[in-house]
Amino acid sequence: MAILLKEVTSKKELKQFVQFGIDLFEGNEYYCPPLIFDEINTFDKKKNPALEFCEYILYLAYKENKIVGRIAGIINHRANAKWGYKNVRFSWIDFIDDKEVSFALLKAVSDWGKSKGMTALNGPVGFTDWDHQGQLIKGFDYNSPMASLYSYPYYVDHFDAFGLQKEIDWIEYRIFIPKAIPERMERVAKIVIDRLKLKIEKFKSESEMRKRFPNFEYMDVLDAAYAPLYNYQPMTERQKQYYAKMYFPLLNFDFVTIITNEKNEIVGVGVGMPDISPALRKCKGRLFPLGWYYILKMLKSKQIEAFDLLLIAVRADYQNKGVNALFFYDQVKYFIKYGIKHCETTSVLESNTKMLANFEDFEKIQHKRRRAYIKPLE
Numbered sequence: 001m002a003i004l005l006k007e008v009t010s011k012k013e014l015k016q017f018v019q020f021g022i023d024l025f026e027g028n029e030y031y032c033p034p035l036i037f038d039e040i041n042t043f044d045k046k047k048n049p050a051l052e053f054c055e056y057i058l059y060l061a062y063k064e065n066k067i068v069g070r071i072a073g074i075i076n077h078r079a080n081a082k083w084g085y086k087n088v089r090f091s092w093i094d095f096i097d098d099k100e101v102s103f104a105l106l107k108a109v110s111d112w113g114k115s116k117g118m119t120a121l122n123g124p125v126g127f128t129d130w131d132h133q134g135q136l137i138k139g140f141d142y143n144s145p146m147a148s149l150y151s152y153p154y155y156v157d158h159f160d161a162f163g164l165q166k167e168i169d170w171i172e173y174r175i176f177i178p179k180a181i182p183e184r185m186e187r188v189a190k191i192v193i194d195r196l197k198l199k200i201e202k203f204k205s206e207s208e209m210r211k212r213f214p215n216f217e218y219m220d221v222l223d224a225a226y227a228p229l230y231n232y233q234p235m236t237e238r239q240k241q242y243y244a245k246m247y248f249p250l251l252n253f254d255f256v257t258i259i260t261n262e263k264n265e266i267v268g269v270g271v272g273m274p275d276i277s278p279a280l281r282k283c284k285g286r287l288f289p290l291g292w293y294y295i296l297k298m299l300k301s302k303q304i305e306a307f308d309l310l311l312i313a314v315r316a317d318y319q320n321k322g323v324n325a326l327f328f329y330d331q332v333k334y335f336i337k338y339g340i341k342h343c344e345t346t347s348v349l350e351s352n353t354k355m356l357a358n359f360e361d362f363e364k365i366q367h368k369r370r371r372a373y374i375k376p377l378e
Helices: 011-023 036-042 077-083 099-115 154-162 183-196 206-212 217-226 237-250 277-283 291-300 324-337 353-359
Strands: 004-007 054-063 066-076 087-095 120-123 135-138 165-176 199-201 256-260 266-274 306-314 342-345 363-376
Touching: 004 099, 011 036, 011 054, 011 066, 011 087, 054 077, 054 099, 066 077, 066 099, 087 099, 087 154, 099 120, 099 154, 135 154, 165 353, 183 324, 199 324, 206 237, 217 237, 217 266, 217 306, 256 324, 266 291, 266 324, 277 291, 306 324, 324 353
Parallel strands: 087 120, 306 342
Antiparallel strands: 004 054, 054 066, 066 087, 120 363, 135 363, 165 342, 165 363, 199 256, 256 266, 266 306
16 A cells, blocks of 8 residues: 655644654553643744744655654754755654655655755754754663653664664763762862852742843853754744743752852753653643643652753853762752652763763663764755
């Protein structure tokens, strides 16, 4: 039976596009569904500021009148200009174990990219680094947190068979929480604070932090620190406000660490949150009728088993000076207070030795690996 590809052009089809990515993993204990409304808003030009400089196309694949696959094709013009390449990205890709389906999806995005003057197919990466990226190639039997992609092992075979080649890998750790702040970490932190005249600042809420830093200065630090990383594109001012307003109000501010210097400038930001994937699995990505309750309960819980380390960013002129130790020096006491047993790191580029060095003081396992692929368009 031939595969029929259809471009997503209506709200109904967009909902089907999002829902297929959830239905395919029905019964899989490791998969974490996204919030459906959040996925839909990602493709809304009025709501997602990344669409000011990105264009995209969505396809659904049908076989015997049944949806069997999906894919997004994306061109991030700011990233292409920054890095000097002409890549069409593929993302939001899911499919049944049928190479006829996966090949048709990848070819459709390749053809669309060529029609736009692109010269390489790259992915899975989203509109920006704030979207999911990296194909899981190791760690299929570990829980997928909210911030990470999950897929079946057969995806890797499909990508290899299509001719996609490794461009770069990310790795992830599970870090086990000690019973007390490691002595070496405490010693290094105190030396760094004294030598660089730094201060760890804590806030009770997003509104309190905004009073102290009304111009989203913490987002400027994130933007500058991430600038050299793979595929990163500088954020617009609207993006900075959009992401700050979307994520920071949800956080327990015990797990937000701001480092400032003697001029009261932010030189580092560290953020984490409880693993809410059990709540998302329970509500299957729907806020109503009770999804909001399950999620809020986990976010506000005083007893947490698993925790997601979302980001650490240090201003360039303060990197390689031990500042990273301050985040963990501040956070470990809260990990202990909340009874956290382990933390999951977000994906860290295998070449990012500065970030990987943050975990040296902890017992850990390197349990997951993700890959970004590339293929020249012929």
